[in-house]
Amino acid sequence: MRIILVGFGVVGQNLVKLLLSRAxxxxxxxxxxxRIVATLDSRGAVICPSGLNLxxxxxxxxxxxxxxxxxxxxxxxxxxxxxxxxxxxxNRIEEIxxxxxxxxxxxxxxxxxxxxxxxxxxxxxxxxxxxxIITVNKGPLALAMPSLLELAEYNGVxxxxxxxxxxxxxxxxxxxxxxxxxxxxSFKGILNGTTNYILSMMxxxxxxxxxxxxDARIKGYAEADPSLDIDGLDAAAKLAIMxxxxxxxxxxxxxxxxxxxxxxxxxxxxxxxxxxxxxxxIASCDESRSLSVEPMLxxxxxxxxxxxxxxAVTFKSEYSGELTIxxxxxxxxxxxxxxxxxxxxxxxxxxxx
Amino acid sequence: MRIILVGFGVVGQNLVKLLLSRAxxxxxxxxxxxRIVATLDSRGAVICPSGLNLxxxxxxxxxxxxxxxxxxxxxxxxxxxxxxxxxxxxNRIEEIxxxxxxxxxxxxxxxxxxxxxxxxxxxxxxxxxxxxIITVNKGPLALAMPSLLELAEYNGVxxxxxxxxxxxxxxxxxxxxxxxxxxxxSFKGILNGTTNYILSMMxxxxxxxxxxxxDARIKGYAEADPSLDIDGLDAAAKLAIMxxxxxxxxxxxxxxxxxxxxxxxxxxxxxxxxxxxxxxxIASCDESRSLSVEPMLxxxxxxxxxxxxxxAVTFKSEYSGELTIxxxxxxxxxxxxxxxxxxxxxxxxxxxx
Numbered sequence: 001m002r003i004i005l006v007g008f009g010v011v012g013q014n015l016v017k018l019l020l021s022r023a024x025x026x027x028x029x030x031x032x033x034x035r036i037v038a039t040l041d042s043r044g045a046v047i048c049p050s051g052l053n054l055x056x057x058x059x060x061x062x063x064x065x066x067x068x069x070x071x072x073x074x075x076x077x078x079x080x081x082x083x084x085x086x087x088x089x090x091n092r093i094e095e096i097x098x099x100x101x102x103x104x105x106x107x108x109x110x111x112x113x114x115x116x117x118x119x120x121x122x123x124x125x126x127x128x129x130x131x132x133i134i135t136v137n138k139g140p141l142a143l144a145m146p147s148l149l150e151l152a153e154y155n156g157v158x159x160x161x162x163x164x165x166x167x168x169x170x171x172x173x174x175x176x177x178x179x180x181x182x183x184x185x186s187f188k189g190i191l192n193g194t195t196n197y198i199l200s201m202m203x204x205x206x207x208x209x210x211x212x213x214x215d216a217r218i219k220g221y222a223e224a225d226p227s228l229d230i231d232g233l234d235a236a237a238k239l240a241i242m243x244x245x246x247x248x249x250x251x252x253x254x255x256x257x258x259x260x261x262x263x264x265x266x267x268x269x270x271x272x273x274x275x276x277x278x279x280x281x282i283a284s285c286d287e288s289r290s291l292s293v294e295p296m297l298x299x300x301x302x303x304x305x306x307x308x309x310x311x312a313v314t315f316k317s318e319y320s321g322e323l324t325i326x327x328x329x330x331x332x333x334x335x336x337x338x339x340x341x342x343x344x345x346x347x348x349x350x351x352x353x
Numbered sequence: 354m355r356i357i358l359v360g361f362g363v364v365g366q367n368l369v370k371l372l373l374s375r376a377x378x379x380x381x382x383x384x385x386x387x388r389i390v391a392t393l394d395s396r397g398a399v400i401c402p403s404g405l406n407l408x409x410x411x412x413x414x415x416x417x418x419x420x421x422x423x424x425x426x427x428x429x430x431x432x433x434x435x436x437x438x439x440x441x442x443x444n445r446i447e448e449i450x451x452x453x454x455x456x457x458x459x460x461x462x463x464x465x466x467x468x469x470x471x472x473x474x475x476x477x478x479x480x481x482x483x484x485x486i487i488t489v490n491k492g493p494l495a496l497a498m499p500s501l502l503e504l505a506e507y508n509g510v511x512x513x514x515x516x517x518x519x520x521x522x523x524x525x526x527x528x529x530x531x532x533x534x535x536x537x538x539s540f541k542g543i544l545n546g547t548t549n550y551i552l553s554m555m556x557x558x559x560x561x562x563x564x565x566x567x568d569a570r571i572k573g574y575a576e577a578d579p580s581l582d583i584d585g586l587d588a589a590a591k592l593a594i595m596x597x598x599x600x601x602x603x604x605x606x607x608x609x610x611x612x613x614x615x616x617x618x619x620x621x622x623x624x625x626x627x628x629x630x631x632x633x634x635i636a637s638c639d640e641s642r643s644l645s646v647e648p649m650l651x652x653x654x655x656x657x658x659x660x661x662x663x664x665a666v667t668f669k670s671e672y673s674g675e676l677t678i679x680x681x682x683x684x685x686x687x688x689x690x691x692x693x694x695x696x697x698x699x700x701x702x703x704x705x706x
Contacts, residue, residue, distance in 0.1 A: 030533075030534070166673060169676055170531035174523075176680075180694045181697050182690050303679040319689050319690035320691075321684070323522055327674060327677050337670075341534050
């Protein structure tokens with residue numbers, strides 16, 4: 001299986017590490033030999049139709065900061081494959097997608113919830129050229145999931161996105177594959193680890209919002225600009241993806257009523273605590289299909305009530321009652337494992353056709 | 354899809370209700386028309402090759418206590434199908450399995466962890482006559498799962514058992530289908546709702562073991578003879594099933610080191626509580642594949658730490674970290690929904706062959 005990997009940040013690099021460490025096992029269990037035939041980062045690209053050397057790719061990125069230096073690297077070992085490196089430009093992706101034979105394009109550029117770029121164009125280009133897509137980038141889906149699913153179906157390609165919700169925690173798979181014959185009536189969840197960490201610290205340690213945010217920054221849980229997290233947009237993007245995939249709704253992030261945690265103050269949290277409750281940023285799809293992200297009071301005893309950076313979702317099903325799944329919601333290796341899961345699914349779907 | 358339903362207690366009756374209420378949807382979504390062509394309870398059997406009338410079946414059971422009275426019932430509506438009722442005898446199942454055309458036998462007789470009967474014989478008979486099996490009876494699997502899986506494979510039939518662990522909560526499916534490409538290194542869980550209720554009541558309300566057990570009896574969570582639950586055998590049976598299915602071990606309940614909760618006293622629980630911990634009956638398969646059921650101290654903040662009759666399992670995976678799934682562990686309709694899930698899986702597997 002030949003892969004074009006677009007984006008070589010933390011997730012992309014972890015995917016390469018995962019493929020290196022699991023190669024034998026993936027072949028033995030799934031009959032699959034994934035090869036990366038091209039990869040791009042923000043500064044350049046490298047193409048090798050017979051498959052790039054993955055050790056070298058990691059080493060080059062570490063030493064030079066871009067995969068475009070692949071040629072320059074004088075490491076140990078022989079690299080005699082025909083290959084080509086190039087600087088990146090706006091329509092480079094289209095050129096690569098058109099000219100390089102591959103079964104799957106993995107889109108791992110950073111999420112942009114304003115216009116979805118460059119991910120949105122990458123996804124559309126790949127679909128139009130008949131490539132299956134695995135994206136861990138929430139932007140394109142949050143803004144245009146209904147039309148992207150339709151476009152993929154029309155072009156006969158598979159579009160998968162496990163890693164966009166829950167990191168490595170298989171929330172989307174659970175809802176889609178584990179409840180056959182039952183019906184999910186509604187769901188609610190904690191979909192953003194950063195805000196959950198901040199709220200947990202306020203409750204457990206009595207920190208103010210600003211102190212807790214600062215603590216999250218020091219620990220590496222919050223970005224320099226944490227507004228996507230604390231204004232609820234990251235959770236809203238994930239909620240829109242879940243609503244499309246699990247509930248068959250045709251919605252985008254604009255259909256989510258969204259309120260972040262900036263206005264949650266320590267007094268509210270301590271007052272809630274006295275009544276055995278906690279304030280959590282809850283993304284929910286209720287029985288009338290209304291979508292919202294907002295701070296809500298939750299009973300401390302509920303399975304949904306997880307602390308720290310954990311994510312959790314409770315599904316209300318018609319016959320099996322309430323089912324909750326909890327796991328880490330982020331992490332480079334965790335998200336890479338979601339890509340591997342999708343690769344196996346794409347492979348299985350391809351072999352059925 | 355023709356079904357022989359063996360056992361017509363709470364689960365069997367709920368399965369019939371579920372098939373009645375979901376018939377149209379099951380056909381629309383899965384192209385499946387389940388028909389019950391024979392059913393047996395402890396007092397008799399009724400056979401109808403074109404499919405029994407499900408409303409009549411429920412009504413007859415309610416009025417006369419046995420499906421064998423199907424002929425006698427003078428309800429509304431016309432029942433002109435050719436059918437046959439009979440008293441039950443020891444080798445009646447063999448006779449029915451041999452003479453009635455069906456794709457699946459659903460085994461829903463009560464669990465017996467001593468010799469597995471009558472479930473064990475029913476399962477073996479069905480496999481030998483080429484019928485696919487869905488069992489919600491833990492007995493046969495707890496005592497002989499490795500050889501039953503082998504026998505099923507040898508005879509080319511499918512053996513499924515979702516409802517044996519977690520009631521309607523898809524614990525087995527989650528571990529088997531949602532973590533492709535990853536590896537489960539170990540797991541631990543609360544697999545018995547009755548003991549979890551008792552321990553929760555002791556901790557929350559300060560009841561003694563006997564008081565809490567009595568409360569569980571009143572609420573209908575504990576049997577008249579609750580020894581299977583409180584001695585840990587029910588949890589051990591489920592653990593053995595999980596170890597076979599998820600970890601590919603060849604084990605039975607006899608390979609589980611098992612200690613129940615009879616010796617847990619209120620002082621231990623209150624002492625643990627002072628240190629932010631709780632005592633739970635934990636079934637675990639550790640990284641060295643050692644299996645045990647025993648009361649253990651758990652941090653109150655762990656996702657695994659659920660109260661009341663809930664079940665919970667935490668899987669430790671190599672790449673996605675710790676994943677927890679929580680849900681109701683029992684219930685007639687919940688377990689029936691697990692049978693429906695299995696029916697859909699059997700149907701899908703049959704159509705691939």
